[in-house]
Amino acid sequence: MTVTDGAITAPEETLALPAGPVIANRPLGVFTRPQGNEGWKSWLFTVDHKRIGVMYGAAAMFFFLVGGAEALFIRLQLATPDGSVIGAGTYNGVFTMHGVTMIFLVAMPMAAAFANYLLPLQIGARDVAFPRLNAFSFWCFLAGGLLLTSSMLIGGWFQNVPDGGWFNYAPNSGVLFSPHKGIDFYAVGLQITGIASLVSSINLIVTVLNMRTKGMSLFRMPVLTWMLLITQFLLLFAIPVITVALFLLMFDRLWDANFFNVAAGADPLLWQHLFWIFGHPEVYILVLPAFGIVSEIIPTFSRKPLFGYHFMVASGIAIGFMGWGVWAHHMFTSGIGPLAVAAFSVSTMFIAVPTGVKILNWLGTMYGGRLRFTTPMLYAVGVVSMFTIGGLSGVTHSIAPSDTQQTDTYYIVAHFHYVIFGGIILGLFGGLHFWWPKIFGYMLDEGWGKAAFWVILIGFNFTFGPMHILGLQGMSRRIATYRADEGFAFWNMVATIGAFVIAIGVAMLLWNIYKSTRDWRRAGRPDVGPDPWDARALEWMTASPTPEHNFDSEIEVEGLDEFWHRKYGKDETGRVVRAAPTSEVAHDGSNTKVHLPSPSYWPIVLGGGILLVGYGLIYNLWLAAAGVVLLVASIYGWILEPPDDPEAAGHDEDGHDDGDGHGDADSNGDSAEAEEEAATVG
Amino acid sequence: MADTMAAEATTHSPHAEEHHTSTGISNEKLAMWVFLGSECLLFGGLLSVYMFNKGRIGPTDVGPNDVFDIPFTSVSSFVLLMSSLTMVFAVSAIARGNLRGNRIWLAATAALGAIFVAGQVYEFTAFYSEGLGFTTNLFGSAFYSLTGFHGAHVTIGIIMLMTLFVMSLRGNLPQQRAETVEIIGLYWHFVDIVWIVIFTIVYLFPQ
Numbered sequence: 001m002t003v004t005d006g007a008i009t010a011p012e013e014t015l016a017l018p019a020g021p022v023i024a025n026r027p028l029g030v031f032t033r034p035q036g037n038e039g040w041k042s043w044l045f046t047v048d049h050k051r052i053g054v055m056y057g058a059a060a061m062f063f064f065l066v067g068g069a070e071a072l073f074i075r076l077q078l079a080t081p082d083g084s085v086i087g088a089g090t091y092n093g094v095f096t097m098h099g100v101t102m103i104f105l106v107a108m109p110m111a112a113a114f115a116n117y118l119l120p121l122q123i124g125a126r127d128v129a130f131p132r133l134n135a136f137s138f139w140c141f142l143a144g145g146l147l148l149t150s151s152m153l154i155g156g157w158f159q160n161v162p163d164g165g166w167f168n169y170a171p172n173s174g175v176l177f178s179p180h181k182g183i184d185f186y187a188v189g190l191q192i193t194g195i196a197s198l199v200s201s202i203n204l205i206v207t208v209l210n211m212r213t214k215g216m217s218l219f220r221m222p223v224l225t226w227m228l229l230i231t232q233f234l235l236l237f238a239i240p241v242i243t244v245a246l247f248l249l250m251f252d253r254l255w256d257a258n259f260f261n262v263a264a265g266a267d268p269l270l271w272q273h274l275f276w277i278f279g280h281p282e283v284y285i286l287v288l289p290a291f292g293i294v295s296e297i298i299p300t301f302s303r304k305p306l307f308g309y310h311f312m313v314a315s316g317i318a319i320g321f322m323g324w325g326v327w328a329h330h331m332f333t334s335g336i337g338p339l340a341v342a343a344f345s346v347s348t349m350f351i352a353v354p355t356g357v358k359i360l361n362w363l364g365t366m367y368g369g370r371l372r373f374t375t376p377m378l379y380a381v382g383v384v385s386m387f388t389i390g391g392l393s394g395v396t397h398s399i400a401p402s403d404t405q406q407t408d409t410y411y412i413v414a415h416f417h418y419v420i421f422g423g424i425i426l427g428l429f430g431g432l433h434f435w436w437p438k439i440f441g442y443m444l445d446e447g448w449g450k451a452a453f454w455v456i457l458i459g460f461n462f463t464f465g466p467m468h469i470l471g472l473q474g475m476s477r478r479i480a481t482y483r484a485d486e487g488f489a490f491w492n493m494v495a496t497i498g499a500f501v502i503a504i505g506v507a508m509l510l511w512n513i514y515k516s517t518r519d520w521r522r523a524g525r526p527d528v529g530p531d532p533w534d535a536r537a538l539e540w541m542t543a544s545p546t547p548e549h550n551f552d553s554e555i556e557v558e559g560l561d562e563f564w565h566r567k568y569g570k571d572e573t574g575r576v577v578r579a580a581p582t583s584e585v586a587h588d589g590s591n592t593k594v595h596l597p598s599p600s601y602w603p604i605v606l607g608g609g610i611l612l613v614g615y616g617l618i619y620n621l622w623l624a625a626a627g628v629v630l631l632v633a634s635i636y637g638w639i640l641e642p643p644d645d646p647e648a649a650g651h652d653e654d655g656h657d658d659g660d661g662h663g664d665a666d667s668n669g670d671s672a673e674a675e676e677e678a679a680t681v682g
Numbered sequence: 683m684a685d686t687m688a689a690e691a692t693t694h695s696p697h698a699e700e701h702h703t704s705t706g707i708s709n710e711k712l713a714m715w716v717f718l719g720s721e722c723l724l725f726g727g728l729l730s731v732y733m734f735n736k737g738r739i740g741p742t743d744v745g746p747n748d749v750f751d752i753p754f755t756s757v758s759s760f761v762l763l764m765s766s767l768t769m770v771f772a773v774s775a776i777a778r779g780n781l782r783g784n785r786i787w788l789a790a791t792a793a794l795g796a797i798f799v800a801g802q803v804y805e806f807t808a809f810y811s812e813g814l815g816f817t818t819n820l821f822g823s824a825f826y827s828l829t830g831f832h833g834a835h836v837t838i839g840i841i842m843l844m845t846l847f848v849m850s851l852r853g854n855l856p857q858q859r860a861e862t863v864e865i866i867g868l869y870w871h872f873v874d875i876v877w878i879v880i881f882t883i884v885y886l887f888p889q
Contacts, residue, residue, distance in 0.1 A: 129709040129713065130709065130713065198720060201716075201720075202713050202716045202717050202720070203713070205716050206709050206712045206713045206716060209704060209705050209712060210703035210704050210705055210707070210709050210712055211703065211704065211709075212704045216704075236716065236719060236720045237719070237720065237723050238723075239720070240720050240721070240723040240724035240727060241723055241727050243724060243727075244724060244727035244728055244731065245727075247827070248731065248827070251816075251823065251827060255816065255817070256816075256817040257816060257817060257823035257827070258817065258819060258820045258822075258823045259731070259735070259820070259823055259824070261820075264738075264819055264820055265738040265739065265740070265819075265820055266735070266738065266820055267734070267738070270731065270734055270735075274727065274731075639845075
């Protein structure tokens with residue numbers, strides 16, 4: 001059931017305001033809901049999954065520039081032997097923040113941007129299951145991200161920055177070895193982004209399981225939806241493990257617990273286990289959304305259905321399970337014993353199989369297809385090729401004796417950058433170009449887009465390709481300088497030049513966004529149409545940019561690639577022919593009677609409360625107490641606010657607002673029940 | 683299928699509306715189940731940390747055998763388990779439309795939970811006076827973290843039960859919202875089940 005259903009069958013009824021005294025829905029001024037859909041308020045208080053998705057994307061791009069600047073400082077420091085651009089201490093902070101930023105504040109939220117924007121659209125839903133919780137996830141993520149990033153500025157430039165690496169091994173992370181507050185920022189900041197991810201995962205899992213449109217069985221869902229669903233399950237089970245680890249670290253640092261206190265008999269290996277039990281599923285949390293994006297782009301520009309859809313989904317699920325059984329391959333040199341090393345070595349070799357299946361299926365999709373090398377397609381092909389290189393060097397790590405030689409060298413750095421940059425970031429950039437017209441209603445310039453792609457791809461290979469060689473020559477990771485006589489100078493200089501080429505490519509990408517927007521405005525904002533790429537999934541079946549209510553009416557799905565099959569059929573000879581023009585198939589967004597959930601003040605206030613608690617834990621517990629008060633107050637404000645504002649136009653009567661789901665009271669016109677809506681729990 | 687749906691809608695109409703989801707389970711209840719799945723890993727992690735660390739103490743340190751008072755904790759565990767029974771009564775009462783019964787059993791559940799938490803506070807105080815602080819040794823850190831996290835969960839549960847109680851007093855918890863009580867009940871039972879595991883592993887396993 002969706003709201004659109006109700007709107008079509010009984011629009012008058014759903015439009016009707018609740019009978020009885022309207023004041024009953026507004027017990028206190030503070031419990032009213034914000035109104036209006038314009039200006040800054042429409043962003044701060046929004047519960048629309050599309051706006052939240054855009055905000056995730058914008059925040060991720062901002063942090064990408066921060067993390068990218070950090071990367072350039074690393075490369076400047078290492079460009080020449082005995083580098084002195086930034087000192088060794090700052091260097092530790094810069095490479096730590098580069099890793100933490102790129103993983104937790106770029107790759108994850110950028111995937112969350114696509115998840116938020118596209119998941120409801122791809123399953124034909126009106127919004128996510130809990131719109132307010134969705135908004136809270138974003139503000140909570142932003143709070144964690146700002147707290148982490150602020151560590152670079154607070155108390156002096158890079159004085160209190162996390163500097164233990166993104167893995168932050170104990171006992172180096174203890175107060176004894178890291179007396180400044182950097183590690184506290186790491187522990188608290190990641191804890192907060194973890195809450196955001198956990199809440200978001202619950203929300204999106206319920207959305208996919210519960211809010212699919214009529215006929216959208218699990219095996220009719222697009223592969224992107226499947227990959228995002230698997231990602232959310234991985235988050236659901238991986239986040240609590242890092243939560244435990246971060247709590248232990250916090251207890252040790254703030255309240256003198258002994259979990260990683262070697263003098264008290266602790267075994268610091270505990271941190272490594274907890275961290276990597278989270279950390280390896282995290283790798284798949286990062287990469288599966290990119291796989292999903294590639295699986296949407298390649299069939300579209302090959303004009304073929306995805307080759308082996310069921311195998312594709314099954315291999316994703318297999319990765320989801322096997323991802324839990326490989327964590328100790330990060331610890332082959334930690335002294336975990338030969339049996340454990342052998343077991344994890346074998347399981348690591350096995351997990352390459354489902355990944356290989358995916359590569360094969362993408363190639364099978366392209367094989368014999370009518371390929372169109374648009375910008376998104378170039379990025380997708382870039383992922384297939386670059387990720388394969390990273391995957392192959394990953395398989396070499398599964399052989400423990402070989403890994404023992406490679407551990408902590410630049411070979412590892414080369415490997416995971418081919419996976420994370422070559423696989424994930426390229427995939428996300430491809431998605432950015434692919435869905436940009438859907439999200440904003442105009443195309444990005446193809447010429448600049450392709451140029452930026454090639455510059456990024458070439459720069460990427462010049463940066464990280466040489467690191468394979470440096471690693472095999474024995475250059476260590478996380479070392480701020482090297483001597484001239486070690487023979488590392490040439491390839492380091494190449495890598496540094498490559499990094500700046502990437503920076504030029506990213507600047508071209510941003511210029512493309514600016515230029516395309518400007519040109520579109522100058523040309524009088526021409527309509528790009530709902531389906532500029534001739535694509536396959538449901539999100540293309542509504543107007544661009546997506547209207548606030550998504551679809552005009554509930555879609556009944558009869559098969560995989562529903563939208564495609566409505567556009568194309570087969571003639572007697574089996575040739576694919578156009579069955580209907582897109583304009584007939586797609587919705588034009590004209591149904592303004594669909595009711596939407598009201599915006600809310602509380603998600604951002606709750607996020608602010610959590611930010612206060614975060615700083616409070618690090619600096620002053622009284623501040624934390626104030627944060628807790630704000631937090632509790634906003635939870636009760638959240639519970640007590642009316643499900644929607646009777647004075648606002650176009651809001652959801654059907655209770656797809658989180659915590660209530662009993663919005664039917666309004667349409668019953670029962671004022672007593674409407675009053676009950678004023679106080680809800682959940 | 684459609685027929686049974688329609689029939690259901692006519693029998694208890696306002697409540698049936700919200701079950702029109704793909705799985706047939708309401709969003710709120712499914713979200714609670716999913717959340718509890720995540721909580722399993724949280725307590726699983728904390729229990730692992732405890733088992734990993736409980737023996738890592740010196741021969742003269744305060745250890746489990748020096749502080750545990752199994753009869754006392756058995757009684758408070760029994761109290762907590764009984765609160766699951768009263769929770770069931772509360773859910774059953776509101777499902778039948780017995781709002782007063784619902785309030786009584788909600789209050790009883792919260793009270794039993796509070797007795798458990800009070801017992802835990804007493805226990806912590808007693809252990810502290812016997813020389814086991816949070817920072818004393820690894821056993822202390824791990825024990826207080828594990829049981830403290832559980833106690834915090836019980837406390838949050840009590841707050842939610844009291845909120846339901848006050849809502850019911852104000853007439854905001856009618857029979858149509860029985861599922862809200864049921865969902866809080868899921869959380870409460872989960873916290874009780876976790877305690878069975880913690881009690882067995884922490885107190886009853888030979889040290």
